[in-house]
Amino acid sequence: MHEFEVLADAVRRKLLAVLAVGEQPAGTLVDIARSEFGISQPAVSQHLRVLRDNGFATARAEGARRVYALDPAGLDAAEAELSRLRDPLGQRLDALHTEIARGRRAARTGETATTEEAS
Template sequence: MNAGPAEIFQALADPVRCHILELVAGDERPAGAIVAAVRERAAISQPAVSQHLKVLRDAGLVRVRAEGTRRFYALDRTGLDAAREWLAHLIDPLAAFAQPLDALATEVARGKRARRGANSQESGGDVAKHA
């Protein structure tokens, strides 16, 4: 799913969901282990943890893999990359234009060199004629 920044940051706004992300950041974990770890920190039911996992999945922050009747969750870099790109845009809103502007600057410099070369050839030819 391609969630936008609003959905991603809304998912990240809940401390339980942030804890779940920390749990799966290192490696894939079974749903039962996630539920147990979350319940050590907060009085929360298994269905509530499942709902938090669904929100994280919908936001593109975790992915799930089924193995028989078990579900394994892992961090999904897609959502994190989208959040990072959005934050980077806030820091440097013109970054997307950097490469095209660099290319334009190169072409402008190339054109100036070509004009200087053409002008010096014309001047050199005129000097030889007048001598």
């Protein structure tokens, strides 16, 4: 699943937002998703599995419960994809900025030479 597909779902975004604050037991995540989205425990478990399988969350056993944490790898991959999409435009804008600066510099140099010749 593509990073953007993982992030496209509101339930998964909410779970990630909660995990961004800190580790959470699965029960807490289920309660939050059920109260906000009205979905079942198995549906929340499926969303958590998608987050784990795609590198956005990790889970560890702590006694009889699972504790989830944010895995920055998934967010890093999404950020890298955004940077890749943004980069071609950024390079063009940098080139435009350079040309504008050259034009201004040339105009100043031309004005300075004209002013000195008039003296």
